[in-house]
Amino acid sequence: MDASNYLYVSALLFTIGAVGVVVRRNAIVVFMCIELMLNAANLSFVTFSRINGDLNGQVMAFFTMVVAACEVVVGLAIIVTIYRSRRSASVDDASLLKR
Amino acid sequence: MSTSNSLVYLIALPLAGAALLLLGRRRTDKWGHLLATALSASSFGVGLYQLSLMLGRSDEARPISQKLFEWIHVGNFNVDAGLLLDQLSICFVLLITGVGTLIHIYSISYMSHDHDRRRFFAYLNLFIAAMLLLVLGNSYLNLYVGWEGVGLASYLLIGFWNQKPAYATASKKAFVMNRVGDMGLSFAIMIAFATMGTVSFSGVAEQAHHTSEAALTGMGIMLLVAAAGKSAQFPLQAWLGDAMAGPTPVSALIHAATMVTAGVYLITRSNFVFDAAPTAQLLVVIVGAITLMFGALIGTAKDDIKKALAASTMSQIGYMILAAGLGPVGYAFAIMHLLTHGFFKAGMFLGAGSVMHGMNDEVNMRKYGALRKFMPITFATFGLGYLAILGVPPFAGFYSKDMIIETAFNAGGVKGIILGSVTLLGAGITAFYMTRVMILTFTGTKRWDDEAHPHESPWLMWLPMAILAIGSVASGFLLSRGDALVNWLHPLFAHHGEHEELLKPIVVSGLALTMVAIGVAIAFAKYSRQEVAHVAPENVSVFTKIARQDLMQDRFNEAVFMRPGQALTATLVATDEAVIDGAVRGVGTIALGSGSALRGLQNGFVRSYAALILIGAVALVAAIWVVVQ
Amino acid sequence: MLQLALQVGQTAKPEAVMFWILGPLAVVASLAMLLVKKAVHSAILMAFVMIILAIFYIAQDAAFLGIVQVVVYTGAVMMLFLFILMLVGVDSADSLTETIRGLRPIAITAAIGFGGLMLSLLGHATLGRNAAGLAQANADGNVQGLAKLLFSTYVWPFEVVSALLITAALGAMVLAHSHNTIVRPTQRQLSINRFRGDSLGTAAGLPGPGVYARHNAVDVPALLPDGTPALTSVNATLSARGDMLDYKKFDLSQINTKVEEEK
Numbered sequence: 001m002d003a004s005n006y007l008y009v010s011a012l013l014f015t016i017g018a019v020g021v022v023v024r025r026n027a028i029v030v031f032m033c034i035e036l037m038l039n040a041a042n043l044s045f046v047t048f049s050r051i052n053g054d055l056n057g058q059v060m061a062f063f064t065m066v067v068a069a070c071e072v073v074v075g076l077a078i079i080v081t082i083y084r085s086r087r088s089a090s091v092d093d094a095s096l097l098k099r
Numbered sequence: 100m101s102t103s104n105s106l107v108y109l110i111a112l113p114l115a116g117a118a119l120l121l122l123g124r125r126r127t128d129k130w131g132h133l134l135a136t137a138l139s140a141s142s143f144g145v146g147l148y149q150l151s152l153m154l155g156r157s158d159e160a161r162p163i164s165q166k167l168f169e170w171i172h173v174g175n176f177n178v179d180a181g182l183l184l185d186q187l188s189i190c191f192v193l194l195i196t197g198v199g200t201l202i203h204i205y206s207i208s209y210m211s212h213d214h215d216r217r218r219f220f221a222y223l224n225l226f227i228a229a230m231l232l233l234v235l236g237n238s239y240l241n242l243y244v245g246w247e248g249v250g251l252a253s254y255l256l257i258g259f260w261n262q263k264p265a266y267a268t269a270s271k272k273a274f275v276m277n278r279v280g281d282m283g284l285s286f287a288i289m290i291a292f293a294t295m296g297t298v299s300f301s302g303v304a305e306q307a308h309h310t311s312e313a314a315l316t317g318m319g320i321m322l323l324v325a326a327a328g329k330s331a332q333f334p335l336q337a338w339l340g341d342a343m344a345g346p347t348p349v350s351a352l353i354h355a356a357t358m359v360t361a362g363v364y365l366i367t368r369s370n371f372v373f374d375a376a377p378t379a380q381l382l383v384v385i386v387g388a389i390t391l392m393f394g395a396l397i398g399t400a401k402d403d404i405k406k407a408l409a410a411s412t413m414s415q416i417g418y419m420i421l422a423a424g425l426g427p428v429g430y431a432f433a434i435m436h437l438l439t440h441g442f443f444k445a446g447m448f449l450g451a452g453s454v455m456h457g458m459n460d461e462v463n464m465r466k467y468g469a470l471r472k473f474m475p476i477t478f479a480t481f482g483l484g485y486l487a488i489l490g491v492p493p494f495a496g497f498y499s500k501d502m503i504i505e506t507a508f509n510a511g512g513v514k515g516i517i518l519g520s521v522t523l524l525g526a527g528i529t530a531f532y533m534t535r536v537m538i539l540t541f542t543g544t545k546r547w548d549d550e551a552h553p554h555e556s557p558w559l560m561w562l563p564m565a566i567l568a569i570g571s572v573a574s575g576f577l578l579s580r581g582d583a584l585v586n587w588l589h590p591l592f593a594h595h596g597e598h599e600e601l602l603k604p605i606v607v608s609g610l611a612l613t614m615v616a617i618g619v620a621i622a623f624a625k626y627s628r629q630e631v632a633h634v635a636p637e638n639v640s641v642f643t644k645i646a647r648q649d650l651m652q653d654r655f656n657e658a659v660f661m662r663p664g665q666a667l668t669a670t671l672v673a674t675d676e677a678v679i680d681g682a683v684r685g686v687g688t689i690a691l692g693s694g695s696a697l698r699g700l701q702n703g704f705v706r707s708y709a710a711l712i713l714i715g716a717v718a719l720v721a722a723i724w725v726v727v728q
Numbered sequence: 729m730l731q732l733a734l735q736v737g738q739t740a741k742p743e744a745v746m747f748w749i750l751g752p753l754a755v756v757a758s759l760a761m762l763l764v765k766k767a768v769h770s771a772i773l774m775a776f777v778m779i780i781l782a783i784f785y786i787a788q789d790a791a792f793l794g795i796v797q798v799v800v801y802t803g804a805v806m807m808l809f810l811f812i813l814m815l816v817g818v819d820s821a822d823s824l825t826e827t828i829r830g831l832r833p834i835a836i837t838a839a840i841g842f843g844g845l846m847l848s849l850l851g852h853a854t855l856g857r858n859a860a861g862l863a864q865a866n867a868d869g870n871v872q873g874l875a876k877l878l879f880s881t882y883v884w885p886f887e888v889v890s891a892l893l894i895t896a897a898l899g900a901m902v903l904a905h906s907h908n909t910i911v912r913p914t915q916r917q918l919s920i921n922r923f924r925g926d927s928l929g930t931a932a933g934l935p936g937p938g939v940y941a942r943h944n945a946v947d948v949p950a951l952l953p954d955g956t957p958a959l960t961s962v963n964a965t966l967s968a969r970g971d972m973l974d975y976k977k978f979d980l981s982q983i984n985t986k987v988e989e990e991k
Contacts, residue, residue: 003859007850009751015843016758022710022835032774050788053860055873066889070896076812077903089816095703713838720845
């Protein structure tokens with residue numbers, strides 16, 4: 001099987017994630033979409049690793065996972081903090097940074 | 100040159116008085132005027148002490164100096180704040196402090212009803228200090244400080260009653276016209292620095308021989324402009340008449356005896372510049388001659404006693420400037436006339452003040468008349484000053500003015516004849532208008548209103564007048580006895596060869612006295628024989644009308660300087676508004692417009708920012724796609 | 729497209745079968761994740777996508793990453809997501825109507841453009857045709873191969889990432905730690921408030937949920953004596969989640985008419 005098929009899936013998943021970030025308003029869902037984009041990138045890394053025949057791509061994917069985990073932890077903490085003060089998890093409600 | 104460390108007290112004493120009175124505010128109201136008078140008198144005492152020391156030294160050792168502190172020290176350009184007391188300065192020091200003290204005493208009484216008397220005395224002391232700094236400074240830069248100081252004091256004192264808008268305007272006018280002259284002085288200093296690298300009197304005197312005549316001529320003309328501004332000489336004469344808005348003691352001290360003679364001092368002090376620049380010297384003579392006639396003509400038409408005296412002052416200073424412009428032979432006579440004029444004109448101004456004091460501050464001479472009986476002392480002192488200014492022997496003016504006329508005739512050639520004639524004619528006109536003042540004020544029938552109750556002034560006022568009257572009588576004789584002043588000042592000025600005499604002194608005196616007699620006679624015929632109108636008659640000759648308007652000096656200034664100046668500033672303002680402000684505003688408007696256009700993007704919604712990032716990513720991928728294809 | 733179809737026919741190996749089943753499933757699941765209304769459902773769908781990705785990793789000779797993917801994502805991260813969802817409130821289902829004018833068309837157009845360009849670029853690339861394979865690299869085992877790289881070439885990034893993890897953990901603790909900004913009312917204060925309130929309606933405590941002869945449930949509002957439903961009688965979380973039953977079915981007036989008709 002042609003390994004680049006995985007790349008097509010990766011591209012599609014990434015695009016869907018990007019649309020989700022823009023379209024959804026619930027901060028938690030937005031976060032999930034970001035995770036989706038990161039994972040799509042990971043899939044590309046793993047596929048390239050296979051295509052190139054060395055493990056550097058997998059190491060990259062490993063680092064990406066760690067960083068994504070950190071990002072989730074901090075991001076969710078921020079969401080909780082915002083929710084505590086504003087009673088809302090909608091990203092549109094936190095729009096003080098305007099005009 | 101020997102040094103001294105007591106010169107600074109001459110200035111420090113009145114300066115301390117001014118500071119105390121101004122900073123002490125109302126607390127010093129009760130005794131401030133006494134303190135100011137005492138400090139002025141003590142400064143006079145220091146001056147007398149210095150004179151006695153100076154008399155004990157030989158000619159060469161007479162000048163003494165004092166270095167106060169290092170003022171400017173840049174590269175090889177050094178200016179020390181230093182004082183110089185020589186034979187010329189001491190004359191001025193004694194005149195300033197002496198006449199100044201007398202006027203302080205006079206003012207105690209004259210200003211006794213003014214609730215701001217303390218402030219008045221503070222300004223008087225400030226003036227004395229600044230004027231002393233002017234004549235004691237050892238460089239043009241030090242002189243400049245005093246020069247500006249007296250300008251400030253003059254401004255403050257002219258506008259002392261600035262609750263009257265006209266008086267405030269008069270002080271502003273004097274200040275602005277003085278600025279023109281001050282510009283001249285600063286230019287002169289710059290020329291001196293640029294061409295000679297020094298601004299001290301001694302330095303410039305040494306360098307003058309090695310400097311180009313063009314530079315010296317430029318500097319001389321600039322010094323002349325400065326002198327014209329301060330001494331109310333043509334063409335910067337217009338402020339002096341309005342300066343009479345100030346209290347009369349101020350007119351006597353500043354605008355008759357001392358400050359307005361600063362121009363004469365400046366030219367005399369800069370003799371080394373003018374001696375080396377004949378063109379500038381000629382201009383000095385011309386300015387002096389024009390002003391001499393100008394002031395005399397204005398004086399003939401004025402009904403305001405103070406303005407008539409102011410016009411006379413202008414004319415007399417014209418004599419001094421003319422004499423100073425005649426070169427080494429004239430300097431001493433300029434100074435001598437300056438000193439005698441200081442006595443008799445200050446005395447006459449104080450007399451005018453005394454008249455006003457008794458006449459409810461009325462200044463119109465047509466409302467005086469027959470005051471001789473009510474104010475005998477004022478009449479006597481004023482009369483002595485009158486005889487002195489006319490040049491009747493043996494009064495002071497006879498010695499000083501005749502010397503100038505004689506020197507003018509002896510200038511040689513056509514120049515000498517013209518100058519001599521002008522000075523002679525001036526003497527005649529002076530006699531006419533001064534006689535007119537005397538007749539209108541003191542003789543004839545009474546023309547005052549019923550409210551006026553003329554009375555003699557208190558002794559505090561007539562005592563200074565009496566002392567000045569003694570000076571008017573005796574100073575000329577004393578100063579010219581055995582050429583005392585000429586010999587005293589001789590070491591300061593370049594030596595000059597003997598001029599051949601065009602006219603013998605006795606002939607000049609005879610001519611002058613004849614002119615004076617004619618002037619007096621005309622005045623008697625016009626004002627003593629006929630009834631004097633209460634209001635100035637309207638159906639007079641064009642000449643009189645022009646003279647009443649100060650020979651159109653204000654209209655001239657307005658038409659030649661003010662209107663074009665206003666037009667220029669209006670144009671500049673419009674240009675500034677349209678071009679410069681327009682450009683700046685345009686940039687602002689563009690930034691503002693683009694800002695508010697872009698503001699729509701900054702809506703605060705994270706998702707729209709994310710959409711922008713997505714669009715950016717699309718553009719990036721599209722770029723790669725284009726490259727790959 | 730023709731090429732693609734031919735390949736599908738040619739590569740009918742086990743991996744290809746797996747890919748052609750799971751690949752579309754992953755895409756559909758992620759699309760559904762976008763479109764469903766409730767965040768909880770999105771989370772479940774995302775976990776599904778993550779598991780498919782883990783299978784893809786394993787299929788591509790990345791066994792270690794596959795296992796890590798399951799443990800980290802479907803385990804830790806998904807638990808965290810669900811935990812936060814519960815904490816924030818299950819009422820956080822948001823309507824899918826767009827509030828920012830013109831954002832959705834722009835996003836969809838941009839996404840189609842992005843996806844199309846990416847696919848087009850990948851289609852032009854020839855890198856996947858003859859994949860090198862990881863048989864050689866994984867000769868000593870996948871984990872051993874990764875470990876060699878991690879502890880030699882990438883040891884410095886590895887350490888840095890560990891520092892990042894600790895920092896993130898600390899940061900999350902600091903952020904999540906809350907100070908009480910309002911003083912919690914005491915029992916006594918609560919009691920006073922209940923009786924001093926606007927009405928005495930709540931003085932006796934909130935009404936219990938509806939208990940009827942024909943229905944006994946906590947998700948139905950009780951009816952007040954005048955026949956109106958007491959919405960406060962249902963637990964706030966249930967009503968926020970939309971799990972409250974329609975009370976109209978139990979409206980006294982409707983029941984009455986029915987009874988009369990039966991008579």
